[in-house]
Amino acid sequence: MIPPSPPVLPQQSALTTAELTLKDGLRALGLNVQLGAHWLVEDLGPKLAQQIDPDGINGRREKLHALVDSAARGTLSTLVTVQQRASAKAMADEPYRSLDFTLLPLADYFSGANRSNPSGLFAEVFYWLLRHALAARTDTPARHAMVHQLAVDEAFWIVQSAQAGLAQRFDASTDTDIDLAQDHAALCARLLRALITTEPVRVTTLLPWAHADANTVPVPELLQVVLAAVLAVGCVTASGGNLSRAADGLRLGQQIAMARRASFAAALAQGARDDGAALSAEFTFIFRHT
Amino acid sequence: MQLQDALIEDWARQTELRSDILRWRWFEPAFREALAQACAQQGAQAHLHDALLCRAFFDWAHDVETHQHLETVDPLDFRQAMAGLLLQHVLAAQLHGPGPDRLLAVHGAANATDHRDLAATSITVIVLSLLQALRLHAGVPKAAVDAELQLYWSSFLENAAQQPATAICYLDRMMGLEPVWSTPTLIGERPAMRAAMATSGVI
Numbered sequence: 458m459i460p461p462s463p464p465v466l467p468q469q470s471a472l473t474t475a476e477l478t479l480k481d482g483l484r485a486l487g488l489n490v491q492l493g494a495h496w497l498v499e500d501l502g503p504k505l506a507q508q509i510d511p512d513g514i515n516g517r518r519e520k521l522h523a524l525v526d527s528a529a530r531g532t533l534s535t536l537v538t539v540q541q542r543a544s545a546k547a548m549a550d551e552p553y554r555s556l557d558f559t560l561l562p563l564a565d566y567f568s569g570a571n572r573s574n575p576s577g578l579f580a581e582v583f584y585w586l587l588r589h590a591l592a593a594r595t596d597t598p599a600r601h602a603m604v605h606q607l608a609v610d611e612a613f614w615i616v617q618s619a620q621a622g623l624a625q626r627f628d629a630s631t632d633t634d635i636d637l638a639q640d641h642a643a644l645c646a647r648l649l650r651a652l653i654t655t656e657p658v659r660v661t662t663l664l665p666w667a668h669a670d671a672n673t674v675p676v677p678e679l680l681q682v683v684l685a686a687v688l689a690v691g692c693v694t695a696s697g698g699n700l701s702r703a704a705d706g707l708r709l710g711q712q713i714a715m716a717r718r719a720s721f722a723a724a725l726a727q728g729a730r731d732d733g734a735a736l737s738a739e740f741t742f743i744f745r746h747t
Numbered sequence: 748m749q750l751q752d753a754l755i756e757d758w759a760r761q762t763e764l765r766s767d768i769l770r771w772r773w774f775e776p777a778f779r780e781a782l783a784q785a786c787a788q789q790g791a792q793a794h795l796h797d798a799l800l801c802r803a804f805f806d807w808a809h810d811v812e813t814h815q816h817l818e819t820v821d822p823l824d825f826r827q828a829m830a831g832l833l834l835q836h837v838l839a840a841q842l843h844g845p846g847p848d849r850l851l852a853v854h855g856a857a858n859a860t861d862h863r864d865l866a867a868t869s870i871t872v873i874v875l876s877l878l879q880a881l882r883l884h885a886g887v888p889k890a891a892v893d894a895e896l897q898l899y900w901s902s903f904l905e906n907a908a909q910q911p912a913t914a915i916c917y918l919d920r921m922m923g924l925e926p927v928w929s930t931p932t933l934i935g936e937r938p939a940m941r942a943a944m945a946t947s948g949v950i
Contacts (some may be wrong), residue, residue, distance in 0.1 A: 534766075661823070709771075709772075712771075712775075712797050712798060712801045713801060714806070715797075715798040715801070715802075716798050716799075716801035716802035716805060717801075717802070717805055722940075742805075742809070742812075743805070745770055746770055746771055746804075746805060746808040747770060747771050747772060
């Protein structure tokens with residue numbers, strides 16, 4: 458059941474925006490520290506050693522190479538440790554980091570149970586689902602990408618603004634199971650489109666303090682990552698069973714996202730012409746057979 | 748070809764088998780278990796490509812939905828057609844994929860031909876076992892598998908690799924039914940369906 462939309466804030470509060478911007482900045486810093494350290498060890502270190510001793514590792518001064526390599530790896534280790542400690546202090550997130558938490562039915566994330574921060578739970582859960590779905594990808598753009606929690610939060614408000622009519626339908630006691638299933642699929646479709654719009658998964662290869670607009674590039678595989686997260690939660694029912702475990706739900710979401718990406722992409726492409734009907738139908742079909 | 752009798756009995760006892768079989772959460776673990784048993788029978792192991800199985804499953808579910816209205820015409824033949832469509836999609840994922848990925852990577856067989864044969868045999872055994880379970884579930888005894896299957900086994904694999912829909916015809920032949928080679932995917936054109944429709948005055 459989707460509860461009625463509460464009289465919540467029409468958009469993100471300035472405090473939430475500031476907090477999420479700070480989190481995203483810290484995470485971008487962390488990613489860049491890792492990428493930079495990797496560059497230090499794999500690229501700069503060997504080049505430096507080569508300049509100092511052109512004979513290379515087969516030459517007479519082999520120890521020098523080992524020294525430069527050791528220095529680079531030591532720096533990497535220090536940088537990563539410092540960054541991890543900073544992140545751990547700022548964000549107590551172990552259950553999310555290990556996917557050891559319970560998923561709720563999708564509508565519950567839009568219930569506004571926390572009136573001071575209606576989008577808080579949604580932004581946290583979907584941030585981590587997206588992050589884990591992204592981490593499962595091994596292609597280069599994905600390795601240089603990160604999830605921006607502020608964009609996840611923005612998606613919440615896009616869906617919420619269109620939610621009022623749907624919430625009233627769920628309130629009506631005359632709704633049949635078919636109506637409820639269709640409304641659930643419509644909510645999933647709306648969320649998928651919102652997440653595609655706000656592009657929470659972006660490549661971050663420049664330092665976060667560089668030009669603000671230049672350091673984020675959408676990932677072409679965005680759909681598969683976002684779809685996995687939406688399906689993970691979309692497949693949870695009130696009697697969730699094993700699937701309400703985040704790890705199980707995300708595994709299922711990733712399987713279906715990989716298998717049905719083309720069908721979802723085609724349905725998304727029709728969105729402008731049919732107001733999302735094809736996308737809702739695709740979700741309905743998937744849930745019927747899951 | 749040795750079917751999985753214990754699994755067949757176990758599946759057939761499940762009260763919601765007919766609807767559960769079209770649910771990914773039932774199908775995936777059932778397929779995995781049947782695959783492990785089928786490979787063990789042949790002294791081999793197989794690695795299953797999750798995404799390819801999932802794609803084959805949902806493509807199959809889509810095809811079954813398309814023909815759903817025919818189930819009331821002849822429920823038993825509809826189950827046979829369902830199994831044929833499943834064999835078509837799963838074998839296509841094994842033999843007919845666009846890239847190098849295959850549904851099953853079999854280990855433990857002597858050579859590449861054995862790998863191909865083992866994979867196809869395992870898939871066919873699983874689908875035949877599911878079909879037998881569906882028959883038992885519908886209150887109909889298991890059907891005997893064609894004793895001459897080995898005579899056309901190579902032809903079956905070769906044709907299914909080129910034209911996956913022919914798997915439907917071969918499955919009919921394995922179960923002693925008349926295949927419709929010209930239009931295998933038109934379930935309404937199956938002899939039993941046409942006969943049932945004629946009897947009921949639909950055609």
